[in-house]
Amino acid sequence: AAPVAQDAPPAAAAAAPGSFLKLWSAEWMAGQRSFTTAQAQDYARRMSLIVAMRGKFTKDIAAMKAANPSLKVLVYRNATFGGKSYPDSLYAKNKSGQRIYARKWPTTFLMNISSPAWAAEVGRSCVELINVSKYDGCFLDVLGSGPLMGNYLSSLPVTGGKTWTHAQWINWSDDITVAAKRATGKLVMGNGLGNGRRYYSPTMSSKGLVPGNDGMEAELFVREAHAPVGQFYSETTWKQDVDMMIDIQNKGSRLLSMTKVWTTASETQKNAWHKYALATFLLGSNGNSYFCFLRDKNAGASWGAHPYNQIDMGTPLGAYAKVGTGVYARNFTKGKVVINVGTSASGLRLGQTYRTVDGARATGTVTLPAHSAEFFLK
Known part of the structure; x- marks a missing residue:
């Protein structure tokens, strides 16, 4: 069937707030410059969770909650980097005793995240940000140990003459989260899981971020943001993303999935x-996790007003399963979600007549192209 254009009407019944498919918005990352009250309310009706900068929605927060009483809005806070105004003891240092900055942001410095004083400062600032903004909690960015990889930092941090390890970073970040949770008494979520491959890594696992958080973001869910549009995770890596979500939910937390297409791509390719990404998410979600898809880097990309975000599959009838070569499926009360993560086309016998989200009739055996997904509705 033909792909749905971005402004096309939804073929499926719209998923209301509180339904199984829950959307979240990284508004701080790709948001609009400003919102009218009507726009803010429209936004609130679509989202279960919005993460925004200090004060962005303060004037409209009451109207947004009236439009969607279950909405949660979190205030953004970088948990591991800061500006120039802190006491020197709160900054991380390299082996020469110099401060360390992020190469892309030379006025942003790595903080001494091993210090209880820094954890206390993050907690204190979260309290202030929540009170000023009148939001529901705090969102802590850069909790993951990604900055220790590649060329992110101007130099590597040391403590006691030894370079920080990934395990140390994760443990200290979790301490920061616990301090923020204790200080605020509110929701605390964060970013730093990466993807399933990092989550399950034997040397740089991000799994230790889960216990202290009410929810954790995986910013590389299904794909890396700047990867070529035709590049896909292997089946093994893809499956780790689904299993990561299930593991996090089994621990009593929730996943904030994020998939970004920040590369050259047509609307058909973005769709x-x-x-x-959505099919992958639905294979693993227990109804408490949140989905976010950023089609590009433009302001307003987090708006989320796309028909695919309104798909209502009902509730799952069981766990996801492999049903063919590279093909996985999960049955729902209102249909079936199917994805082919393999490198070649594969057939699937449906067993009954469905329609796709684009309105096409589907019956008998259907062929799924390589790296494609479909939602079959009863």
Whole structure:
């Protein structure tokens, strides 16, 4: 069937707030410059969770909660980097005793995240940000140990003459989260899981971030933001993303999935990636996790007003399962979610007549192209 254009009407019944498919918005990352009250309310009706900068929605927060009483809005806070105004003891240092900055942001410095004083400062600032903004909690960015990889930092941090390890970073970040949770008494979520491959890594696992948080973001869910549009995770890596979500939910927390297409791509390709990411999410979600798809880097990309975000599959009838070569499926009360993560086309016998989200009739055996997904509705 033809892909759904971005402004096309939804073929499926819209998923209301509180339904199984829950959307979240990284508004601080790709938000609009400003909102009218009507726009803010429209936004609130679509989202279960919005993460925004200090004060962005303060004037409209009451109207947004009236439009969607279950909405949660969190205030953004970088948990591991800061500006120039802190006491020197709160900054991380390299082996020469110099401060360390992020190469892309030379006025942003790595903080001494091993210090209880820094954890206390993050907690204190979260309290202030929540009170000023009148939001529901705090969102802590850069909790993951990604800055220790590649060329992110101007130099590597040391403590006692030894370079920080990934395990140390994760443990200290979790301490920061616990301090923020204790200080605020509110929701605390964060970013830092990466993807399933990092979550399950034997040397740089991000799994230790889960216990202290009410929810954790995986910013590389299904794909890396700047990867070529035709590049896909292997089946093994893809499956780790689904299993990571299930493991986090089994621990009593929730996943904030994020899939970004920050590369050259046509609308047809973006729509295909949207379906692929959403199908992956639905295979693993227990109804408490949140989905976010950013089609590009433009302001307003987090708006989320796309028909695929309104798909209502009902509730799952069981766990996801492999049903063919590279093909996985999960049955829902209102249909079936199917994805082919393999490198070649594969057939699937449906067993009954369905329609796709684009309105096409589907019956008998259908062929799923490589790296494609479909939602079959009863």
